[in-house]
Amino acid sequence: MIRIDALWLATTPIDMRMGTERLLARVVQVFGAAQVHHGYLFANARGNRMKLLLHDGFGMWCAARRLNQGGFEWPRGGASMATSMTLTKQQFDALVLGLPWSRLEQMQSITRL
Helix, strand or coil: CCCCCEEEEECCCCCCCCCHHHHHHHHHHHHCCCCCCEEEEEECCCCCEEEEEEECCCCEEEEEEECCCCCCCCCCCCCCCCCEEEECHHHHHHHHCCCCHHHHHHHCCCCCC
């Protein structure tokens, strides 16, 4: 099992032809360095493909996921938005399934209107 202490989500889309080296260059550009046991998530402009770059302490892992229908719920970076954000494990699990991860707290309780 690969340990992941933190997950970072890139808000600007990338070219899915990018491999491990170019994704790592993007991480270094934004964060200064890739941290051990941190995962970095990237998506394409259409939002139906995602890549995860992970530093396990010995090297880099690059995993890809594609949805056949629909897309991942992905925040889009704008002038007022940060270039990255962190995710909890529950948010990550929902994200890779294509579920609305940003509304998990609202979905855990039923309220009366």
